Amino acid sequence: MKTIGLIGGMSWQSTVHYYQWINQGISDKLGGLHSAQILLHSLDFDRIEKLQADLQWQQAGDILIDSARKLELAGADGLMICTNTMHIVAEQVADSVNIPLLHLADATAQKVVEQNIQTIGLLGTAFTMEQGFYKDRLLQAGLKVVVPDAEARRIVHQIIYQELCLGEVKDSSRVQYLKIMNQFVAQGAEGIILGCTEIAMLVKSQHTNVALFDTTSIHAEAAVEWMLQD
Numbered sequence: 226m227k228t229i230g231l232i233g234g235m236s237w238q239s240t241v242h243y244y245q246w247i248n249q250g251i252s253d254k255l256g257g258l259h260s261a262q263i264l265l266h267s268l269d270f271d272r273i274e275k276l277q278a279d280l281q282w283q284q285a286g287d288i289l290i291d292s293a294r295k296l297e298l299a300g301a302d303g304l305m306i307c308t309n310t311m312h313i314v315a316e317q318v319a320d321s322v323n324i325p326l327l328h329l330a331d332a333t334a335q336k337v338v339e340q341n342i343q344t345i346g347l348l349g350t351a352f353t354m355e356q357g358f359y360k361d362r363l364l365q366a367g368l369k370v371v372v373p374d375a376e377a378r379r380i381v382h383q384i385i386y387q388e389l390c391l392g393e394v395k396d397s398s399r400v401q402y403l404k405i406m407n408q409f410v411a412q413g414a415e416g417i418i419l420g421c422t423e424i425a426m427l428v429k430s431q432h433t434n435v436a437l438f439d440t441t442s443i444h445a446e447a448a449v450e451w452m453l454q455d
Contacts, residue, residue, distance in 0.1 A: 334368060
C-alpha cells in the first residue's frame, strides 16, 4: 500500500471526511483490520482564507508548497490537496515535489464522463466557478460546463465561507442551493458537481433527482485506488 499525503484544513470540516472515507475505502478493499497509510498536514484556514480574499495566490501557493515538501520528506508517495479552490495552485505544488499529485478536477471529470453525461453544472466558491483552473480541466474532458449567474454565485460563495466552513448547515441555505440547481437543470445540465468539499454537508442525493458528484468522496475514492495500485 502506498502512503498518501493530505494537505488539509481548508476547511477541517471536509478534511474529516477525507480521512474517514479513505480509511473506509481501504478497509472495504482489504478487509480485516486494514486502514490507510495517511500523512496529514492540516493548515490554518484563517490564514489561507485571508490570502484568497486578497487574491494573493502566490503567497497562498507558497504555504501549500511548503506543506507538500514536508509531506514528501515525511515519506508520502503521493499528494492530495483536500479542497477544490486551492487547486488554483495545483500545478505549482506539483512542480515543487518529486511525487505525484492526484488532481481533484481530473478525478471528478473522469467520474462524470463514465456516467455518459455531457453537460454538467458546477457549484463551488466564486474562484472555482469563475476562473479557468478548474473548469478548463472539465472542458478538456469533453464536458460542457454550466455555472450560476453572478447573484447566484455570490449566494453560493457566501454560504460556503460563512456557514459550511464553520460547520453550520441551514435548511434555508439548502433551499437556496436547490433553487440554483434547478436552474442548472433548466439550462440542460444532466448532473451537478459539488465543487467545494463542504457542499455535500448541505446537499445530498435525497434532496434532488439530478445526479450529484461529490468531489470529496470522488477524490477519496481515487486516492484508495491509487494507493492500492502495484
